[in-house]
Amino acid sequence: MNKILLCGCGNMGGAMLRGWMNSGVNTMDIMVLERKHFDRVKFDGITFISEITESLLKERIACIVIAVKPSHIEPLLTQLDPLIKLKPMILSVVAGKNTDQFSLYNNPVVRVMPNTPSAINQGNLVMYKNSYVDSGLKRFAESLMEPLGLNFWIEDESMMDLMTAVSGSGPAYVFYFMKLLKDRLIKGGIDPMLSDQLVLNLISGSVAYKKVTGKSLEDLIDQVTSPGGTTEAALNVLRDSGELDTVIHKALDAAIERSKNL
Numbered sequence: 001m002n003k004i005l006l007c008g009c010g011n012m013g014g015a016m017l018r019g020w021m022n023s024g025v026n027t028m029d030i031m032v033l034e035r036k037h038f039d040r041v042k043f044d045g046i047t048f049i050s051e052i053t054e055s056l057l058k059e060r061i062a063c064i065v066i067a068v069k070p071s072h073i074e075p076l077l078t079q080l081d082p083l084i085k086l087k088p089m090i091l092s093v094v095a096g097k098n099t100d101q102f103s104l105y106n107n108p109v110v111r112v113m114p115n116t117p118s119a120i121n122q123g124n125l126v127m128y129k130n131s132y133v134d135s136g137l138k139r140f141a142e143s144l145m146e147p148l149g150l151n152f153w154i155e156d157e158s159m160m161d162l163m164t165a166v167s168g169s170g171p172a173y174v175f176y177f178m179k180l181l182k183d184r185l186i187k188g189g190i191d192p193m194l195s196d197q198l199v200l201n202l203i204s205g206s207v208a209y210k211k212v213t214g215k216s217l218e219d220l221i222d223q224v225t226s227p228g229g230t231t232e233a234a235l236n237v238l239r240d241s242g243e244l245d246t247v248i249h250k251a252l253d254a255a256i257e258r259s260k261n262l
């Protein structure tokens, strides 16, 4: 691996770093630019820096990974300017910011929409590249994303808003759904710890079952739904009222709209 500088080691940058470390990436190849200090102990062997120094400019940084909040980009890019001038590849995971915003000196830019399961190498990583990314750099970007999970390229950058809404934000929807189920169990008198385990096993068991059987979602729903039974009673409310479909579409549209306006 060529040297990479990860800028921002919070929720998402930290998840990617953890995923790289799990997959045996040489920690000597990664440097992290961060403002925080307390998390460093979690990333043994990684060099943390807090400013761009002359000696860093002499390092052969092949790729800058940008993982700060959209509102923190401008000061970061100003800070990184002497490094960006050297034309490394920029890999941005920033929601709502297109590749043009990072190609300050005609830099090759890869925009990625990851998600937090990248920390355990089970992420979704959707990639888009600008025209300065040649086949060697494309391969380099793939070599960085492959250890983190399922990854693929899209040709149309505007699709990133949809990918952000479904895949980038998606873990939060899953956890919210789990929380609703857990809260109902607790309300019904089940111990909170057991409620947590039951919901976790329900979701992980269902996902594993889907993977192993390879059946369609529709078939798997039918398998649980007997005519006149309990599942049908619940599905009549969930599905037939149309309210859940409407609310999910509204929620995704809100995320897409936010991504467009970040």
Ligand SMILES: NC(=O)c1ccc[n+]([C@@H]2O[C@H](COP(=O)([O-])OP(=O)(O)OC[C@H]3O[C@@H](n4cnc5c(N)ncnc54)[C@H](OP(=O)(O)O)[C@@H]3O)[C@@H](O)[C@H]2O)c1
Pocket (backbone or CB within 6 Å): 007, 008, 009, 010, 011, 012, 013, 014, 033, 034, 035, 036, 067, 068, 069, 070, 072, 075, 076, 079, 093, 094, 095, 096, 113, 114, 115, 116, 168, 169
């Ligand atoms: N979280 C997700 O699930 C997710 C999913 C997909 C994409 N993303 C994208 O990932 C990016 C980061 O999100 P996040 O949730 O990881 O945010 P976060 O937890 O706030 O992490 C960002 C980190 O970058 C640091 N930082 C900001 N400016 C810096 C600078 N100039 N130099 C060094 N460090 C700096 C922040 O420090 P301070 O706290 O001191 O500001 C913070 O520790 C966002 O653009 C988001 O759109 C996130």
